[in-house]
Amino acid sequence: MAKSGVYDTNKSELSVAEESSINDALGPEARFECPICLAWLRDPVLTSCGHRFCRNCIYPWLERGKACPVDNMKLNEADIFPDNFTRREISQQRTKCPNIVRGCLAELSPLDIEAHLLVCEYKIPELPDNEKLRCSFVDVGCKEKFEDEPKLTKHLEEQIQMHLALLSKAYSSLSINKNEPTSSSSIAQQANFWDPPPKNSEPSALHDDNLQELLKTLYEKIVYLEQKSREQDIIIANMSQQIASQSLPMTKLNQLYCNGCYLWYVSDFKSKMTAMRENPHVMYYSTGFYTSPNGYKLCVRLNLSPKDNNYIAILIHVMKTDHDHTLDWPFTGKLSITLVHPTQSFRSIKETMITRPELDAFKRPVQDMNSKGFGYTEFALLEEIVEQDFISNNQLLIKVQAQTV
Numbered sequence: 001m002a003k004s005g006v007y008d009t010n011k012s013e014l015s016v017a018e019e020s021s022i023n024d025a026l027g028p029e030a031r032f033e034c035p036i037c038l039a040w041l042r043d044p045v046l047t048s049c050g051h052r053f054c055r056n057c058i059y060p061w062l063e064r065g066k067a068c069p070v071d072n073m074k075l076n077e078a079d080i081f082p083d084n085f086t087r088r089e090i091s092q093q094r095t096k097c098p099n100i101v102r103g104c105l106a107e108l109s110p111l112d113i114e115a116h117l118l119v120c121e122y123k124i125p126e127l128p129d130n131e132k133l134r135c136s137f138v139d140v141g142c143k144e145k146f147e148d149e150p151k152l153t154k155h156l157e158e159q160i161q162m163h164l165a166l167l168s169k170a171y172s173s174l175s176i177n178k179n180e181p182t183s184s185s186s187i188a189q190q191a192n193f194w195d196p197p198p199k200n201s202e203p204s205a206l207h208d209d210n211l212q213e214l215l216k217t218l219y220e221k222i223v224y225l226e227q228k229s230r231e232q233d234i235i236i237a238n239m240s241q242q243i244a245s246q247s248l249p250m251t252k253l254n255q256l257y258c259n260g261c262y263l264w265y266v267s268d269f270k271s272k273m274t275a276m277r278e279n280p281h282v283m284y285y286s287t288g289f290y291t292s293p294n295g296y297k298l299c300v301r302l303n304l305s306p307k308d309n310n311y312i313a314i315l316i317h318v319m320k321t322d323h324d325h326t327l328d329w330p331f332t333g334k335l336s337i338t339l340v341h342p343t344q345s346f347r348s349i350k351e352t353m354i355t356r357p358e359l360d361a362f363k364r365p366v367q368d369m370n371s372k373g374f375g376y377t378e379f380a381l382l383e384e385i386v387e388q389d390f391i392s393n394n395q396l397l398i399k400v401q402a403q404t405v
Contacts, residue, residue: 028040028041028093028110030352030354031052031086032086032089032090032093032110033352034052034053034054034057035051035053035069035070035350036053036054036057036058036061036069037054037057039054040090040110040111041053041054041083041086041087041090042054042055042056042111043055043056043087044082044083044086044087044090045058045080045081045082045083046080046081046082046083046086047068047073047075047079047080047081048073048075048079048080048081049068049070049071049073049075049079051068051070051071052083052086058080059077059080061346062075062076062077065346069346072347072388087111090109090110090111091109091111092109093109093110094107094108094109095107095108095109095110095113097113097116097117097120097122098113098117099117099120099122099123102122102123103122104120104121104122106120132145132146132147133145133146133147133148133149133151133152135152135155135156136156137163137166137167140163140166140167140169140170141166141169141170142159142162142163142166144159258289258290259291259292260289260290260291260292260295260401260402260403260404261399261400261401261402262286262289262298262300262399262400262401262402263340263397263398263399264286264287264300264397264398264399264400265395265396265397266284266302266395266396266397266398267394267395268394268395269391269394269395269396270391270394272284272302273304273382276303276304276309277304277309280304280306280309282303283301283302283303284301284302284303285299285300285301285302285317286299286300286301286302286398287299288319289400290321291402291403291404294323294326295327295404296318296321296327296331296402296404297318297319297320297321298316298317298318298319298400298402299316299317299319299369300314300315300316300317300337300398300400301313301314301315301316301317301373301375302314302398304382305377305378306377307377307378308378310381310382310383311377311378311379311380311381311382312379312380312382312385313375313376313377313378313379314337314339314375314376314379314398315373315374315375315376315377316335316337316373316374316375316400316402317361317369317370317372317373317374318331318361318362318363318365318369318370319365319368319369319370320365320366320367320368320369324364324365327364329362329363329364330355330357330358330359330362330363330364331355331357331362331404332355332357332362332404332405333354333355333402333403333404333405334352334353334354334355334402334403334405335352335353335354335355335374335375335400335401335402335403336350336351336352336353336399336400336401336403337350337351337352337353337375337376337379337398337399337400338350338351338398338399338400338401339379339380339385339390339396339397339398340390340397340398340399341388341389341390342389342390342392342397343389343392347388347390349379349380351376351379353374353375355374356374359372359374360372361373361374362374
């Protein structure tokens with residue numbers, strides 16, 4: 001895929017101080033970021049097609065795909081070379097220790113962070129086994145223990161499938177036990193409805209009394225459950241009325257306030273392409289979306305490249321809101337545009353841009369939308385998009401991530 005530079009009439013560049021400040025806030029620059037693991041390059045290598053990767057990322061990738069994950073060019077081991085220049089540049093960078101939240105003020109090279117964390121005096125102390133936090137699913141078989149709440153939270157987010165499997169196994173075991181033949185007294189005892197008679201009592205003399213007591217307890221329990229059920233019905237009805245009274249439906253809220261991560265499904269793509277080929281001035285715009293509930297409003301523009309109509313152009317525009325006076329202008333941050341492949345994620349095309357505050361595209365809008373956009377006038381070759389099956393059900397998916405500083 002061929003791509004051409006950022007589109008705007010003003011081409012002056014950021015000062016070194018501004019660019020350094022932005023990069024410190026956003027993490028590694030794009031040239032120091034591995035496209036596979038999206039972290040600092042570790043033991044960087046350079047491919048014959050001009051892309052940099054971590055050595056431990058690209059080799060396993062080639063074992064599966066035999067192609068560059070950025071431009072899909074065929075590669076083998078002979079096409080990969082050590083990138084000592086980039087290694088030296090990264091070693092000269094400085095980043096703060098992740099334990100800064102606990103008081104560590106060390107600034108190190110990104111390549112030294114892992115070694116530093118092993119000896120950092122501010123790292124989380126290792127707790128005795130009996131004091132560690134247990135997983136919430138310990139009762140169904142999860143044995144994991146954790147030093148602190150963030151690690152426990154991360155475990156719960158990443159191990160959903162394992163926990164579902166444990167719950168399913170526990171439920172199956174419970175169902176089997178329920179299907180085993182049991183006496184009425186044992187069922188009542190398990191449910192805490194009824195206490196069986198003492199062992200030294202006469203069964204024949206107490207049978208009728210115990211049965212009546214059991215029936216009475218069961219009846220009281222049923223009445224209690226019916227009352228709780230009615231209360232829950234009332235709560236649900238009230239919540240439904242509150243949701244229905246909102247001025248915006250939930251689907252629209254999710255679409256507008258997407259925390260800066262917007263998915264634009266360009267439907268009827270073939271007809272749109274035909275219309276743009278027939279008239280080069282035809283452009284299509286996405287619905288406006290916000291970086292936060294009271295943040296910046298942006299939209300995405302799709303059209304054919306004015307330089308070469310064999311390419312599609314994708315640009316981002318800043319839009320006007322009722323709360324622009326509360327925001328900091330010009331808009332400053334990082335913008336990522338991804339052309340998402342519907343079945344093979346490694347074919348997806350992603351480009352990341354740092355905003356340039358001196359451009360008109362990022363100044364406070366005086367109209368509904370800034371007339372100038374920011375993005376790529378030659379983002380992807382239209383023919384390759386079609387040949388590589390980016391279009392599914394006559395629909396193209398564009399993902400935009402906007403991160404403010």
